[in-house]
Each structure stands twice: as C-alpha cells, then as structure tokens.
Amino acid sequence: MAAPCNFALIAVESSRSAPGMGSFSCFHHGDMERRSTLDEGALKKWFENSRARIDEFYDEAARRLPLKEMPELDGCIYAGGLCFGLADPVTNIILNAVGLLLHDQQGEHPPPHGRVRVYEGWRDVVWRSIDGIAAFMNAYFRYLSTDQAKRYLYLASQDLTLAIKLVHHDRFAQGSSNQRRPLLPDGGKLKAALRFAALKAQHPAPDVLAGLMTAEYPRDTLAPVLFKLGNQQGGKEQLTTDDVLEIRDLLAHQWPPTPQPANIDFWCRPNGRTCTRRGDDGVLVISNSLGEDLVAQTSIVTTRDYFQTQQQNYISDLVFCCEDMETKLSRCLEASALAASAMATEVNYDVPPCEHIISVKMCLLDTIHALYIKALATLPSKPSLLRALLVAGHCYGLMDPVSNIILNSFWYDVAFPLARGVEVDLPQGILDTRPMARLESRSLDGLVAMVQGTFGSKHRALEFLSSLDCDLTRSSYLGRPIIKIARNVSFAAVAEIAKHPQHTAFGSFLMSLSPEKIGHLHSLISAAHWDQLIRVLSNEMYSVWPVSVLKEEDSSLVSPFVSARISGKRLAFIRNLDFVHTELNKVLRKYCNQHPWEPSYQLDIICGVTASSSPFHPNFYHANFLATINDAIGSSHERTLFFAEFWVSPSREDVQSKPSSCCPIYDYSACIGRCSFCEDEGNKILHPPSGHSRDFNGSINLYRSAVRAYKDVLKGLLVSDFIYFDPGRDVELAKIIHDYEDNNIPEMLDTKPSLVCERPRFI
Template identity: 30%
Template sequence: MFVRTSTPCGRPPPPLQRTPGPPPPLSAGDGKPISSLQCGLPDKLERCLERAAGLEQYLENLCSSDSCDYLQTLKMHLHGMIHICCVKVLKLLPKPSGSLMRAFLMAGHCYGSMDPVSNIIVNSIWDNSHGCPLPESERSKIEQYNDILDPLSLLRTQVHSLKGLVELAKFAILETAHGGFSTEGCALELLCSAGCDVFDRFPSSAGMFKEKKLFHEVAKAAGHPLPLQLGELHEMLMVAPEGQALLSLTSEAQIQCSVLRIEDMTNHISRMWRGWVAAKTGGVVQAPKLFPKSLMFVSSMRSKYEERRSWFRSKIEQVLKDYTTQHFWQYKLDIICGVEAINKGRPPLGEMCYRVNFTATSHLERERRLFFAEFLFSGGPRPETCCPLPYDYAGRCYYGEQTARKIVYPDDAKYIPHDITHPGTRRVDDMLEMDVVHFSSEMDVELAEKLNKMHAN
C-alpha cells in the first residue's frame, strides 16, 4: 500500500512510503497474487497527488464527516492493524479456557499504558481474574467454548478498540499542540503513523493521567464494560513495579514467539490489585433471573455451538491432515479464529462454502501458525484448500458499516469477489453468538435484560 496525501490537519504531506510488502505469493490456488495489482500504482499516485497539490483547504473541508473516503480509508487500515494485534495475542496465549476467551472478546481492548499487543494481553487476563471473574460453577460450563465461530465477535473488539485509540490519540495531540486542537482526522493519522502505539507520544507524567482520569475517559469512549476499573488498572501499571514486570513478560513472549506465562502475569496483577475493593465501585450489580424461555434459549444456543464447533474441528483436522501429508510437516489444530459462510451459486441449488482461519501447532516450531482453509459443507468434487498464512495482514483491508472482511485470506486475487461479507461493523453491537454462549447469570446484567425482553411473552 502506498500512502501520501494532503491531510485534514493542514500539515505538509509525508514523503511517499511503502508499507512492508508480503513475502513471495503462496503456491496454493491458481489465481493471480493480489500484489500484482499494484503494478504501476506508484506513478499513478504521483500524478494524482501532483494534481491535488494546492487543494489542501478543499480536501480539509471534505474530510469533516464520517462520509469522507479519506477518513474511512484510515479507519480500514487501522482495523487491519488491530486485527493483526489480536491474531498475535491468540498465537501467544496458551490454549485459552472459555472464560479467558470470553474476557479477550469482551474486554481485550488494545489501548492502555503499554504497546497494543501487551495491552490486549493484560486487559484480558485482568478481566478474567479480577475485573469480571466468573464463579467457578460458570467457568466449568464454558471451559471448552474457546473457538471463535462468529467472526463478528472478534470484529467488535477491534471496532471498540479503535474508538478508544482515537480518544487517546486526541489527548496526545492536545498535549503536544501547545494550545492547538485535535480532530478525528488528526487522531487517525497519528495512529496510522504510530502503528496504533501512541502512549509514548505523551510528554506528561503519570500524575497527569491520574488527575485527568484519561484512561477512564478513553475506556468510556470505547464502550469498555468496566471503564472506571480499567482506568485505575492502567494508572497503577504506570507507577507499580508489577507494570514493568508484566511488560517484560509480554515483550519476551513477542520477541521469542513463546507461549505467555499466564499464571505469573495473573500473580503480578493480583499483588497490584489488592488495594482496589468493591466499595470503590459501589458493589457488583446482580443480573436479573432469566425467564424459563430465556434459559432454554441459552441452552439451545450452547448446544448448537457445540455441534458446529465439533463439526468444524473435525473438518479442519481432516483438511489439515491432508495438507501435512502433502508437505511432510505435522501440525495440530489449536484455535478456530473465525468462520465465514459463502453460498457458491444461486440458492437453493448453491453449495455452502466455508472459509476459516485457525491456528495450529507443530513440535518443530515454537510459534503457532495462522492457517486459512476452504471447504464445502458436503465435501463434493471441488478441491479443498488449506494453507499457512506467512503474514497476518494478507487480504484483510476492508471495513464498512454494511460489509467487511472478517478473516484473513491468502494473497490470491481469486478471493477478491467473494471475501467482502455481510454484515459489516454496524452489527457488532447486536447480540452475538459468543455473547450467549459465554453468558454469565451473575455478571451479564444487560444481556440478561435483553434475553428476558425477547422472551417476555
């Protein structure tokens, strides 16, 4: 991707740069690599930018609303960056329990006092162990519910993370602008240039964060379920020795591509969090008791999830076995990261095709590897595809309110017509499959109210 344009902040455009490109195209598939579509693109962009020179004020006025193509492009790029961070976390976590996956999907936002990947890890572990810990009885019920079948669940975390990052970036700009102002466009540009890591852009001390409750305000803007507590957590992390210890553990895992030491991280958070008592939050609000029909609905959703999870895992294990047989490299299925269903042909005669991202492990590699697989519901004569993805961001760059790409695709142009799927980001705040599957009868107040409203009659 090549980026250089006039900016809504009125600053001079940065020099033309090319983001790191993908490695050589995958051998799987018979389509043209997506990278081949970039032929001649730099020269075309140069000519376009020359014509745009001198129109900065005009472009600035255009970029003042959500309909601006430039701002939407920045958001698409940032959603892709955040997705990369989420995939990295899934590759670093030991195979998570259902409760840790619940915490990751509900509260694993990427803003905070560390780098984005470390923030997701710490926020998820904290929510699982201290922020919104499930009773042991409820943990055991969802222990095996750690596969993400509905990709909207992961997309929601990314959408809300971006909202928090934009708020944090605005604060950073205001702190360095010496009386200037900050717009959403300026914040998005800063996030793109900083790779979503803007915390180091703040010149102020930890006292400023505590005084202005910045992390609390950022978490509120992102719609985090526990904004006050998350703000307190990151204020503590900035000054407590446990904060540096946690950062060392996450950094070591990222550098060495090793599995995170979850127990050690939980112990560090526990020592730091002892001072925070329930009285500070006003106590925990008890979720209302579910109606009988609501209980039946939760039970039915969990049963359907288990059936689908079992079917998808058996199918993926088969295509992964075929792949390892052909390539003499043994892999074992780890976590399913998202499933997209696409009807190949016109209903009702069309065949349902599934495209899946999953991680797999090998005794010959320390790092989990991200895979893509494609197969038909009934098998059929059509060849099934299974291939590793050597770079996490391949083919995943479109996000809109109506449609979005929700999984990672190989670098193959044949997937372009079909990999933009419905619905888009506007649906992420609806009731999703993983919400019901991970439902807590004690903690999920809002969801319990929704379920009872659905089954009131």
Template identity: 25%
Template sequence: MALVPNPSQPGLRIYKPSFSYWYPSLEQDSGSRSHLLHKIGAFYRKAWKRLPRRRPQGLCVGLLDPVSNIVINSLISSRKRKRDAGFSCCEGVQDDLERRSLDALVAFLTRLFPNLPESLAVHYLRLADADALVAARVIVSHHGMKRFDESEPAVLDMAPIKCAALAVGYPNPDHLVHAWRNISGHIDDTLHLLAILHKPSSDRSHGTSKFARMLKTPPSRRSCIISKLTRMLNNGPSPGCEKDIWWAWRLAASRRSRPCSDPYLHTGLLSRTLQDAIHGFYLQALARLPAGSSFYRSLLKAGYCYGPLDPISNIIVNTIWYDTAFPPTMKLELDLDVIGTRGLHRVENRSLYGLASFLCTRYHRFDFHQAMQCLVQADANLVLADPNLVLADPNIDPSSLYVLMRCPPSAAPTSNAVEAQDPPDTSLEKAFLAAATAAFHPNPEAHVKLLTSCKLKSAFRLLHRRPDMLSSQDVKRLAMLLCPESAHDCERAFLPLPLTVYPRAKLAGMYTRISKKVNALLNAYAQMPNGDPKFERYTICGVNDRVCGPTSFPPKYGHTHVNFVATPKSTCGGSAALFFAEISNNDQDDESFCCHVALPPPCAAQIRCLYCEYIGTRIVHPAGIDFHGRESEFEKMACGKDPRNGDYVPPWRAPYYSNSQIINNRRGLAENVYGREKEDSLYDDLDEHKSVDLGPMSIRQIFLEM
C-alpha cells in the first residue's frame, strides 16, 4: 500500500493500493526447506524409538504434533500402501518420505487458508518448527483472524488432510481420513496411549536406578498399546462418536510456549481479513435499506462504512444522505433488484482505504500496516479504533458501544486500539477529508460537513430504534434529519431510462434471468401452511456466473453462485435473511438449489469455493451443503488435475486452476478502487454524477483542485 504524495496539504496522509507484496526469495525458500527437512528427519528418528521392530513410514501431517502424526500414520493398515514404492520401508526412500511430508504440510496449509502462497506456507512452517496446526495458529494470529475459532465447524475439517495426502501421491487418502476420524472420536484414549508410548522402553534401562526402570514401558506393554492403536485406527468408528476437530486446534495452543515473532509484515493478507469483515457489514446494510436502483446507485457511489457511527449505520446514513442531497433524475425502465457484484466490492475496497487514511491522518505515528492492525482489532469501527472520536452522544462510553448496537458479545472487541490519552495530530475534519479523498467520494467537502455535524446524533438514535429493515417512513425521517433542504422533494417523478443501450441491455437480461431462477428456488424453499411462499426475494447482492468452466470456446460455464437477501412475508414476521443459491446455467432445475446461510462474524474464516475465489467474488457459502467448487475441485487441483474434468495437467503446462493462479486473480479484484465496472452502466445516466475512470493520478489531481 502506497502513500500518495501530497505537497499541497501535508497533514493529509492518503493511501492507495500497491501490488508489492513480500514473498520469500528463492534463497530464503530453499533455506527454509532445508531447515524443515532436517527437522522432519529428527521427527522420524523420535517416532522410530516409539515403534519397536518397525520403521515409521507414515507422513507427519495430521491433527497432533508431528511425531505423534508419524506414529499414527505408520500404524494405519498398509496392505495397499506396500505396493507403492514411495511409501515403502526401505532406507533408500527415507529422504523422499521426508520431502513428501514437507510437501504434504504445505498442501495442508494452502488448503486451509485462501490467499496463502506455497512459499509463505513454508515460511510459517519454519516459524512453527514444522508443526502444521501451530503454523496455522501463527497464520491466524498474524493475519488478524481473531475469531477463527468461532467459524463454522466445517472450516476445520478433514479436507486439508485429504488434499495433503493427494498432493504427495498417497495411495489411499480416504483410508487416511477414515483413520483420523476414528482418532477424533477417541481422542482422550489416543492421547493416553501415545503418552505411554512416549516413555522410553525398559529394555534400554541397564545401569539406571530401580525407580527410573519403574517409569519405563516394558516391551510387552508397548506392543499391546500399539495393537490397541492399530485396531482403533483401522476399525469402524463407534456410533455417534464422531465430532468436529476443533479439539486439535485447542491442543495446538499448548504446544507453543512462546509467541512466534515474524520479522516480515503481511499487510496484504491482513487487509483481506478486513475486506471480508467489511463485506459482511454491507450485506447487513443491504438487508435494512429499501430495494431499488436509486439506493443501489447511492450506495455504490457514496455509501462508505467510515464515519462516527458503527459501520452498518455509516453505510445506511451515507447512502440515504447522498440519495437525498444528490438525487437521481432518471430511473431504469425495469427496476432491477440486483446490485452490481464488482461495484459492491469496489466500494468496500474504497471504504478500507478511507478507514486507513483516516487513522493515518489522525495519528501520524501510524503507517498502513499499523492502521490495518488497529482496524482489525476494532472490527473496522472508527469509534472503537479511535476513542477520541465522539459518537452521536458524548455521554456514551465507547466500551459499551456494542451493547448499544445490539451486537452479540462475541463480536465485541476486547479493547480500544488507540490509547485514550494519545492526542490526535489533526482535526476530525482533516481526517474525514483524507478518508473521503482516498475513497473517491463524489463530493468530499459536503461529506465532511455531514460526518462532523450534530445531525448524526438523532439519526443514530432513529436507526437503533429500528434494528430491522427500514420502512419508507423511516427513510423519509432520516432524509429530513440529514438533508432538510432537499428532503422536501423526496417524492420525485423520474424520467424513464431505456435499457436498449449496450451493455445495459445485456446486463439487464442476465440479471432478469437470474432473478427469475432465484424466485423459483425461493418459492420452493419454504411455504406457509396455506401453500404460499414464506419468503420473498429482496436484493441479489453477489453473483458469480463462472462456476464449473470454461469447458469450450467461446467459454461456457455450468453454474452460477448467488447471494441474496430475502424477507419473510408480513404474516410470518422476522427479519431479513441471507441466502445462497447454486443455479444451473443449462436450465436443469434439478441441479439448482438455495439455502439459508449464516453470516460469519467479523475476522472469522469463510467456507471456501474454488470458483468464487478464482474470480474474486466475496460470496458467502453454506457450511453443511455440498456445492460445485467446495471439495472435489480442491482435491483434483491438489493432484495436479484440472478441476473441471479431472484430466491430468502436465508439469510443463501451466494449469488453468492452481493455488498461485487463484491468488493472482483474486488480488486484482481485492485491490480494485479505480476504474469503472460493467454494472456502472446501469447507474451512469441516472444523474449528472457519472462514474469516472479514476486512475492512479486522479488523487493528485483532486489535491491540485482543492
């Protein structure tokens, strides 16, 4: 992230995207791999001491510490594995087994975390002494995922273990997963047996005291324990014994006695965590705002999440104020209930740079990375990040803010990121001007006046008396409070905006097709006792029409993933809910479905989808339902196969889908704050404020015009 030069107003510190990231060099990566291979070799020697009369031949990847993983994996039934030369017990392949273990550990981490290149996975494994789950905890800590352990149970499951086995050519990955499921169901017994195996054998106790010999394990008992472990691993699990594997996450915490420091800053990955949190705020704001192209246009142009209120309230207030102060004069002939996906991501990214520029201008001791850390700690809430920022009422204690906002206790940050006694370096007006400029607000000066006015006090109270969807009367009251000079003209007569212009007509046709299918799926999802649909569609807020493909030229894709907000009909009661839909692009309704999805808490993990990550869309996926892009595609990619059809991809040909390709493609959308999107054509002609193609030099031009 780069600081924009600003000679005219040096007090403003405005940041823009930068595509420079730190990744280990070839020399650093080679040195880390050599160090890890040496460490893994020591693990195998320790495991050998625990397994009498057999050489350990299992991988060191699993849910326990590396030595225990080797022991467990070596006891898994090897009738099929003996046919594979790469996993035989010959000394000549020991080095190859250690290299495969390292590759499996890397595959485990890259499957668990999006945006993690293989070189960074190696880097974190070195920091964690080749312990995969300890490395995962370090990644979570350094990247701001402070609520990772509050994520859906499916976030931490057996998929990383299976992908790790597939990546190194393990002959029977399903058998390996089955064994670890058995371990998960009998974890207390397993830990007890492994602790006994950890004791030295009594047949090597010559010359020691009688007391020391009593603490050692006799060979006969050791063999009995190994037999028990072998039966536990290879037999079927007891009914009802299987559970989620978050126990492994908690055990990993006890294996690290000192904090793991990293000399390098991974600011880009930290900002990805914050972007996912901000996306959740926009989804909640869309569930409360009225539907319609007028408000979509205002949200995409000026509905930023920075301000003196909580992020969701800031989005609502900024959107309604802009729609009132700078109203549209035209309206689409077909009022679409779809907000542009890429345009929504762009305003989220602009909000992030607005938040960071606010803090760096307010406190000059902050750089961009420190601002990201501060915002992650405060859940992108400037009131919690900056205790010197007065909320709507000066008598409100910032520590009680989340109680006032009716947020769950688990979502409340633990403390302010800025000490209350730290004096700010600039005024509130300058800090908000920096935020508005970095976010490309259409009218930064007018926006600063709004954010520093006393109007927000009453708006804040009105919003939190209405925690659900705002009625038309609520919107009118807010408009009158925020912009009384323009609110009298709320009932406007719009001129029709034709859909015949390309690409407006193409977009309208695609969205209309998706809307019809979403409606059909939602009507069949839940019915009231009289047979009428229980929900009615409200806003489509995420679309990826490039799932399962391309399979031909011109490219064709098999499915579309959609997020939409739906509201219960008035007779049912309740608040708006977020849904996920997978739609067949081939009009095969039997392959389409929709389901309710829970919005992850801020700074938690997301359910992964290969196709949505590749295209860069922040779509919330279901945890308990399979969909295209969830499991089998990642497994094919781990094997070096094409996820679309399972064909093998030769090493000399770059695969269409790979971990590096996904990261590179996603980065472009994650850093997009400048140019126009196709969806902008739906709103360009609604008023005189057209979307402008803002390039890297536009911020400097803004300064020159001040």
C-alpha cells in the first residue's frame, strides 16, 4: 500500500540553496515576512491526521492477514504489531505481529492474559504507534525538534523509512558519503532507536522488534517475502496461513538471533597458561589451561568470514534504496520545486534562525568535534601542543580541516610559546569538554565568515558547509580552488570573528602561504616529519610576521595573589586528571584482558569526562580517551578512541554492582550513540553507536536542552582559561582574571558544577 507524500506541508529552500540540499522542515516567521506554504492547521491536528492515516494501515494489514484461520494473530497485532520499522507501514505491522507470534511460540515470552482487542478497531495500538514513531525520530536524529519530527512524518504519511529519507535529504548533500551510507550496519545505533521507540509504544518485548528489523536474513528467502508483502505487484493479495508460516520461518533465521547468544568473557591475556594463535584460515584459537592436563579451546571467526557464502541481506537493503522509495522521494521533491516557484518575495533566512538551521548548526559542531578528535589522534603527545590546540587550533585555513587544526596548533606553539619551564605544569589531557566545545564554535564562526560573502546569508553558508562536512577543499569552492579565493578573504578579519587570540599574526601567516608552501607544509603533517615541520615554521617566523605582534607584554597586570590562585587551580586540575587517569587505566586493562584477540592498548590522552554528583548514590563517570597500541617500542600508530564508564563510591559493594567498562569507537563522525545525561549536560562525550544502557532521565528528545547547553558554553570563563593562561600575552584575559580573583565577581566565571572545578569528595 503506497504511502503518498503529503504536499500541503512542504516548504522549500530557494533555488540558491546549498547544492543538493533541501529544507522540508525550514520555516521562517516574523511580522514583516513569513516563509510559507506551511499548513499550520494540519500541523496542529498532527495526532488526528496521524491516527486517520495509521488506522488505514491497520485495516489493510487486517484485511490481508488470515485472522479467521489464525486468530492468535489478532492479539499479536494488538500487543506488538506496531506500524514502524524498516519496511513500509503495512509490512511492518505484519512482520512485527508474526515476530511476536514466533517469540511466543518459542516460549521466551508467553502471551499475557487478555492479549485481545478491548475495543472495536485498533485505537490503542494506533496511539501507541504514534508515540513510538515520534520517539524514534527524536532518538535516532540528533537535534531534531518535536515540530520538525512531526513535519517529516506528516510529509511521509507516517512511513518511517521515507521520513528518514527526507531528513537525510535536508541534512546531507546529494551524492555525499553520508547520503550514500546504508542504514545498516551501523554498530547498533538504529537498533537502539527502534528499541527506545518500542518501549515508548509499550511493546511487550522491545528487543524482539528491534532485533527483527535490524537482523540479517538469507537473501533467497527475504526478497520473495518482502515482494509478497510490499508495495509491488504482490502487495494487494490476501495472505494464506502458508504465507504467514513462510514469514515466521524467515524471521526464525535472523542473525544475530533474539535473544543473542551468550557472550564469552576471557579474563587472561596470552601468558604461560593462556595462548592464542591464528591459523592459515584466519580462525583465531584461544587455549586456556584448566589444570589436570585439560585445555579449553575456543575458536573465533569474524562474522564477515562466516557469512561470506551465506548471501545475507538486511530488510533496509531491499527497501530503503529501492525504486519505490526513490519514487516517493521524487514526489516530495517535485512538490518542493512547485512550492519554490510560487515564492514571490525574497526572504531573510537569518531573521530569526529557524529550527532547521539550528539543527544543521548543531550537527556541524558535532562534525567539527569529530575533526578535533582525529587531529588529537594524530598529533604527538606534547602538553604544549595540546595547549596550542585548545587555545588557537582553529580548523579553517587552506587545507582540509584536520590538517588545518594540526598546522595551526604547531604554528601557535612555535610563534607564541609559553615561558621557559611553564610547560612542566601543563596537563596532558582534557577533563571538561566545554573548552573543546567553545573552540569548535569559534572555528565554525571562522568557516562561516570565509564563505558567507559568497552566499550573503549565514543560513545558506551553514547549509553549504554541511554539504561538504566543513571541508572546503572537497568541492574546489564553487568551481574555484580554495587557494584562489584566499585572495579575496581577509584571514585576519576571519580570525578576529573567530576570536583567535592572535588574529593579526595568524592572518598574516595564512596570507603568506603560496600554493608551493601549502603543498610542502601539507607533506610534513605526519608522525615522521614533526621535527621538520617545526623547523620550517621556525625558520620563516620572523621573516613573515611582524616582530611587534610576537613580543611578550608586561606581565605585571597579574598580582602575586592572583598568580598564586592560578597556580592552585592548575594543581587541582592535575590532581583530578591523575585520578581519572588511574580509573581509566583500570577499565582499559579490564578490556584488554577480556579481548585477547585484539591488540593490547595503552592510555594516552584523556579527551573529556562527564561526572555525576549525588550525595546518596555512587557517582558515575563517562569519558573519552585515546589509546595507542602497546607493541614494539618506537612504533607509531594512530590512536584509537575509547568510551568508558566507571563508578566511584565509598561502598565497594555499590561499585561491584555497577561494573565499569570501556569500548573502542571507530566511526565517530557519523554513527555515534545517544546518552540523555551527557547531552542534557552539554558535554561532548562520544558514545558507542548502540548508545548506553543507563538512560537516566528516560528521554532523548534533547533539542532544546542541547541548544541551551551550547549557548551556555560560550559564556564566562572556564577552568581551562586559568590552566593555559599566558600572562605575557593574554592581556585582556589577564584583566578579567585579575578582576574576578581580586574583586570576587562570580558572574564572570562559569560556576556550573564540574569535575575540574573542585577536588572530588573521594580523593
């Protein structure tokens, strides 16, 4: 049953929008101008409109299923036959109902008494489906407001896969890697969102629905079943009991099965009593001595090797990118084109900014955060370089963003070093993530300043940056190489807008770079050439930059009292960093012991920590850190990012009941998980795609709180300002710090409770 697109709500970007991006949820309101084809009345009646549409889905599913011959299906539809999933809504209802029937027959979840419809029709399950499908949108997409979710679902006629397509079209440029990325596999992000939606919809076994929709199936049976159920030729015929049994048999062959097989923990790395070996066939064999001449052997083979001859498919492989889905999307785009041609007046998109562009901006900040993690994973471990990155390592320039961050950090470290001997007091790690968030916001301001002259609007500039993932080198900047447009950009002005601490000198540096110099410097951005990069920057420093901007200022603005307070804050920071370092080493050793088939890792750089604060319960910590492979001395490897959770409590029993853990995160630019606590606090801790099991406030619709937390980051002083303060050059900051410490003006300091503001109770 095809779900037509609701054209009445479509509002579109003008023809001058960023290439390949639309704005199905972009609306501007104001007294002087109103960007409309929005049917406000339809949006206000969203629940009523949704119910009417979803009622049709259930009527169609009931018509097609053999309910008289298999009356137990009626109760399964009512209990768990929700209309959302990765197929069309009617197919989802049928698959979810049969999946619950299979689950009941396997004895895992016996059907409760009263699994029958209480009312005529499908009123209860329709309302639960509406709650679940809206919850999915908020859980799966970061920074999606409730109104935006409603618009996408209305446009998609409550077809979840089409709604996902519409959001991707708005957020990703056509042909970009993000738009081409398949829905699965994604490390568990989609499964976690479906489980959350099923919980919201009161499904009796949420893991069954989430597992069913994200599992792999034998291709030779999956395709015929979906064809029979779907919107193609077979999608109108009534199903027989044999058809239902065929669907049940398909679902019984999902991989991984639900519930998943038990995990096997390995508590010893290779040593005298445990050894590992990998055979010629790639199978890893772990042998554990059990004593008394007994040895336990476990064979481990990768899923890819095991299924390479199985011809497995996800449901989304055959539905999300099929011809029928492209037809639905084309209908929406055609309606968009008609709406765009009907717009008679020019609109100022920046007054006020709409929810769509706020979402784009927040997603860009996440993209930039991933770029900084990549830069940290590459930079050498040197406290002065970490300080240079946090103070002035902006991501705009004449190379790709990661290279810009690395080069700009090296440049600042060479051009504006701290006084001799100060580096010994610098920390090698980041606790509070707010300094990173502030740096990323300033970098985005610089990128917008670079391109806004071309578009005339921050709105369009942000969409353009989103289409390129902030990498201006990828599209040759509207047909012109980036080196050519540098002639028309005042980098000093861009750096000043981005609040670079030395914007004049930094602008002079960027303007001095010829294409040859850029190519040479870019070739030196690697672990094998760090020393050479420093020599090149040092040799050219005084010949390029005015000496007047490099000299140190008088540091007498800082009184001895204030200087002592700054030293105290630095010592407290180091103590807290040592505590976190100790705890992370424990969880990393535990991970290595339980995963002997992986390399052995060594903790390197802490990238951020979120701490709870409760006087009655154990305190938990979420953290990101970078680790190196602990093998041959002197070997160089790019660091691996980890997520960790650890607990601290005066009671050992409380901590044992809440085991600490960590795991690597490999794809932190797109597939990252959700955590209501960290996001609500505005902390940029990257979680594994599957999210985290402890959802402390029961909600991950964090659009408002995330935007509020972002704005709070930009206010006041941060602890890092004291840690990396340079009294010889940071004249303005010196005045602010002096006034704060000398006059005790609390509003000048961000006093939000943080791990780094005070010494933790348990140290």
